[in-house]
Amino acid sequence: MFEQACNEYFKRGWTPLALGLDTNGYPKRPLAVAWTSIPHTAAAVRAQPWADAKGIGLALGAQSSNLAAMDIDDVALGQAVVAALKSTAVLTRAVWTIRKRAHLFFIEETASRSVAFSCQWRGRRIKIELKANGTQVATVPTPGYELAIDAAPRAVPSLRDAWLSLCRHMGIEQEPAGVQANYPKAWQETVPIESRNKAAYIEAHKLREAGLSLEQAKATMAARFDSAYEKGQITLAEILRTVESAYSKGEVTRFYDRPVDESNLLP
Numbered sequence: 001m002f003e004q005a006c007n008e009y010f011k012r013g014w015t016p017l018a019l020g021l022d023t024n025g026y027p028k029r030p031l032a033v034a035w036t037s038i039p040h041t042a043a044a045v046r047a048q049p050w051a052d053a054k055g056i057g058l059a060l061g062a063q064s065s066n067l068a069a070m071d072i073d074d075v076a077l078g079q080a081v082v083a084a085l086k087s088t089a090v091l092t093r094a095v096w097t098i099r100k101r102a103h104l105f106f107i108e109e110t111a112s113r114s115v116a117f118s119c120q121w122r123g124r125r126i127k128i129e130l131k132a133n134g135t136q137v138a139t140v141p142t143p144g145y146e147l148a149i150d151a152a153p154r155a156v157p158s159l160r161d162a163w164l165s166l167c168r169h170m171g172i173e174q175e176p177a178g179v180q181a182n183y184p185k186a187w188q189e190t191v192p193i194e195s196r197n198k199a200a201y202i203e204a205h206k207l208r209e210a211g212l213s214l215e216q217a218k219a220t221m222a223a224r225f226d227s228a229y230e231k232g233q234i235t236l237a238e239i240l241r242t243v244e245s246a247y248s249k250g251e252v253t254r255f256y257d258r259p260v261d262e263s264n265l266l267p
Helices: 003-011 042-046 075-086 159-170 193-209 214-227 236-248
Strands: 015-021 027-030 055-059 067-072 094-096 102-108 115-121 124-131 136-139 146-149 154-156
Touching: 003 015, 003 042, 003 055, 015 042, 027 055, 027 136, 067 075, 067 159, 075 094, 075 102, 075 124, 075 146, 075 159, 102 159, 115 159, 124 159, 154 159, 193 214, 193 236, 214 236
Parallel strands: 102 154
Antiparallel strands: 015 027, 015 055, 055 136, 067 102, 067 124, 094 102, 094 146, 115 124
16 A cells, blocks of 8 residues: 555665554554664665554654654644745745644754744644654655645755744744643652653653753653553553653753854745
8 A cells, every 4th residue: 555655765865664553543653663763775765664654754854864854743833834835936845734733844954853842823832742763754645645745855954943934934933942731740749640751751851951861861760650650551571662752852051042044045
């Protein structure tokens, strides 16, 4: 089902991934073991379990010629951004996701680390992810995904610069670094069932900011899980995957303070 797209993506220098269903039933989960280190070779791509695939994804970053994706987690803002791009000569590849959010694709000069944060637009708080090394996104022809702009990913100095240029053009306001909506405080004496994943994510970020290695953070969170986290319907392995996810995100600190190179970006 995905053979033609897989071959086309591979020819473009991108590493396709066979995807299965995630815990929400969406075709977004890589099926291959150690997918973050799959090289861009025909043998490595063919070796994935395509017979079981429910979707196709793209590894981002150095695995795919510095391909990066701007993940806009809001229907209205995604539509506004795509409309703005179409109204100018500045086009780049864009895809509607299964939940009608927008993924905008770019090629960075140097593959960056991923960052996740929130912004304000027209009175709403919106989650943004700038996804590159160590991450992946589902894409067409995965069921539910549609091509919004059929163009080559635009070459930009960095995904950060592309985002900040887009903010200026769209009137998007930045939030202070580190702000998280509806996230619990770190290091609660007892972490209730309903907030365990978010608490683990926040605490893992605190450990990363303190300079602990990933293995040290895992050991610390394993102890936290044993002593402070309410049990039931979640395993230590899930908590540790949350820690890994937190460690895969780049620092947001000083993200907005550096100069922006707006060459080749929105006018």
